[in-house]
Amino acid sequence: MNNFTYIAADTPKQAANIISQNPDAAFIAGGTNLIDLMKENIAKPNQLIDLNKIPGLDEITELPDAGLRLGALARNADTAYHPLVQERYPLLADAILAGASAQLRNMATNGGNLLQRTRCYYFYDIATPCNKREPGSGCAAYDGYNRMNAILGSSEHCVAVFPSDMCVALAALNATVNVSGATGERQIPFNEFHRLPGDTPQLDNNLQHGEIITSIDLPPGGLNKNYSYLKLRDRTSYAFALVSIATAFELKDGLIVDARIALGGVAHKPWRVTEAEEFLKNKQPAKESFTQAATLILKGAVGLKHNAFKIELAKRAIVRNCLTALNPDK
Ligand SMILES: Cc1cc2nc3c(=O)[nH]c(=O)nc-3n(C[C@H](O)[C@H](O)[C@H](O)COP(=O)(O)OP(=O)(O)OC[C@H]3O[C@@H](n4cnc5c(N)ncnc54)[C@H](O)[C@@H]3O)c2cc1C
CATH class of the missing domain: 3.30.43.10 (Uridine Diphospho-n-acetylenolpyruvylglucosamine Reductase, domain 2)
Incomplete structure (x- = not known):
């Protein structure tokens, strides 16, 4: 150090x-x-x-529109167990509690969770090339042991995945990131916060040096009736996702009127496919439709030597999680 x-x-x-x-x-x-x-x-x-x-940054407060503001310095555990999060955004609570360990969640903050770095083995091994750690050095994961790596949205320069659980739910819930810099404040829609690697894999997100995350806003309507977070991993606790899925539906008169499906563990950012969500709208919730949505979501997926299994795993997990979201209490 x-x-x-x-x-x-x-x-x-x-x-x-x-x-x-x-x-x-x-x-x-x-x-x-x-x-x-x-x-x-x-x-x-x-x-x-x-x-x-910094006073106030650890607070969780109601917004005038009935949304919720999560302070950037609020701890992951305090966020997950907050009564309003549990009541209105149980998908987010479940996703947070699927991550890390109790001790880590007591310490980890919401802002830090958004900015955690990849868990790609080669990023951590400074004896190997890694374009994310040292731009231009190469990607050892591409032909290396890439079981945990990306199947969607990667580039020849980087096949790392973003490892957060919390952020998968925040993506599904259409959260907004509030940012303050020396020159003022701005808001970043969650789906524009993290980046794909392209030819600048050293950049994980669109925050500029000099900017601080102050809070994260959740819009009203937390889709708190039909939701499910599913995390598939090599160990059942204290492990990062091979594939994780945040699913939420709004159902009316037997039809899906709103559908959200975000994937973690598969790409450099939480992965959402609008086409698949639109496809499900105004349909009856049924396994056949979920299977077609899964195919749309995995369109363009590319497996590497050790992680091609994740494509089929993700498809099946999407279908299973959609079915669970119909009966979240079972
Ligand atoms: C063993 C282990 C297992 C884990 N398992 C999981 C898991 O299964 N799922 C999961 O989602 N996560 C997991 N994590 C990651 C954990 O959730 C993150 O380490 C944590 O959320 C980071 O938050 P922090 O407050 O400690 O961030 P820090 O370590 O303090 O900071 C992380 C980064 O964010 C920046 N930063 C922090 N706050 C701000 C801010 N407000 N504005 C601007 N920049 C800021 C820092 O400069 C730094 O670059 C695991 C971690 C460990 C160590």
């Missing part, structure tokens, strides 16, 4: 001002990802700007 200085920020603006003057500084929140990356010499900030002491 390299040497670094430490400063605790008092306001988002102050944090943004400090970081915008230092390209090698980093914010620290729960530290559950950043400290690991520093210990492995993958992240080498020369200054840590602590966000934990």
Whole structure:
């Protein structure tokens, strides 16, 4: 680990001002990802700007439109167990609780969860090439052991996946990320927050250096009746997803009037296919339709040597999770 200085920020603006003057500084929140990356010499900030002491950033508050604002510094556990999250956005609560361990969720923050880095083995192994860690060095995963890697949206430069569970539900729920920078504030629709690797795999998302996530907004209508989060992994706890799925429906008079299906563990960002969701609208919920939607979602999927099984796994998991969402209490 390299040497670094430490400063605790008092306001988002102050944090943004400090970081915008230092390209090698980093914010620290729960530290559950950043400290690991520093210990492995993958992240080498020369200054840590602590966000934990900024008042109000850990709050969860109702919005005037009956939506909910999740503070960026609210802990994952506090978010998942918050009564309003449980009541209105149970899909999000389930997704958060499928991630990591109780100890980690007590420490990890909502903002940090959005910005956690990939778990690709080669990103963590500094003896191997990795375009995400060191642009231009190559991708060892492409021809390496790529069981956990992407089947959708990857490029020749990077086949890493984004590992968050929470973000799969946030994508399905059409969340918005609120951001503050030295020059002002802006909102980023969730589906535009994370990026595909293309030829810049070192960039995971569209946050600029100098910007701080202050909160995440959930729109009203949390699709809290027909929903399900399914996470398939090599171990049943404390493991990242091979494939995960957040599904939610709004049903009316026996028909699907709104459908959301987001996938995790398959791409560089949570994966949603509007065409598949539109296909399900105004149809009766039925296994045949879910199977066709799954085919649409996996259109263009490409398997590598060790992960081609994930294509069929994802299709079957989508169908199973759609059926579970029809009866979430069973
Ligand atoms: C063993 C282990 C298992 C895990 N398993 C899972 C799992 O199954 N599913 C899952 O989803 N996650 C899992 N995680 C990841 C965990 O959820 C993340 O480490 C955590 O959410 C990161 O939050 P943090 O507050 O600790 O972030 P930090 O480590 O403090 O920061 C992470 C990054 O975000 C930046 N940052 C933090 N907050 C802000 C902000 N407000 N504005 C701008 N930048 C910010 C930091 O600069 C840093 O780059 C696991 C982690 C570990 C260590």
